[in-house]
Amino acid sequence: xxxxxxxxxxxxxxxxxxxxxxxxxxxxxxxxxxxxxxxxxxxxxxxxxxxxxxxxxxxxxxxxxxxxxxxxxxxxxxxxxxxxxxxxxxxxxxxxxxxxxxxxxxxxxxxxxxxxx
Numbered sequence: 001x002x003x004x005x006x007x008x009x010x011x012x013x014x015x016x017x018x019x020x021x022x023x024x025x026x027x028x029x030x031x032x033x034x035x036x037x038x039x040x041x042x043x044x045x046x047x048x049x050x051x052x053x054x055x056x057x058x059x060x061x062x063x064x065x066x067x068x069x070x071x072x073x074x075x076x077x078x079x080x081x082x083x084x085x086x087x088x089x090x091x092x093x094x095x096x097x098x099x100x101x102x103x104x105x106x107x108x109x110x111x112x113x114x115x116x117x
Contacts (some may be wrong), residue, residue: 001090002038004051007031011061014068015075015098027099028072029107030060034083035091056087072096072109080114091115 009032012025034051041049060079069075076096083092092114097107 001035003033004036005033011064013064017070029097031095033093034089076110
């Protein structure tokens with residue numbers, strides 16, 4: 001299976017469990033790797049046959065910017081479900097980082113992998 005990837009998608013959102021976090025927007029960084037058969041678009045050279053990563057980015061950005069989850073774990077699951085359900089990929093590997101959440105750490109977060117069925 002081929003993979004389409006998106007690296008470093010930055011989106012600001014309300015995220016966190018502390019009271020002070022509930023009143024601010026914090027940056028989140030997403031890295032995605034999506035299993036998708038690229039043979040058809042490679043043969044046709046048609047955008048309509050591809051996994052449109054611009055559309056994936058737009059949909060994730062819209063969802064995350066409007067979300068207000070407490071845990072990055074919850075947000076990661078919901079984003080993975082959107083990618084699987086709406087973009088018909090076979091599998092998604094998603095890394096969600098919350099930069100600056102811990103002093104002296106570039107970022108913290110979760111990495112998950114989910115498949116259809």
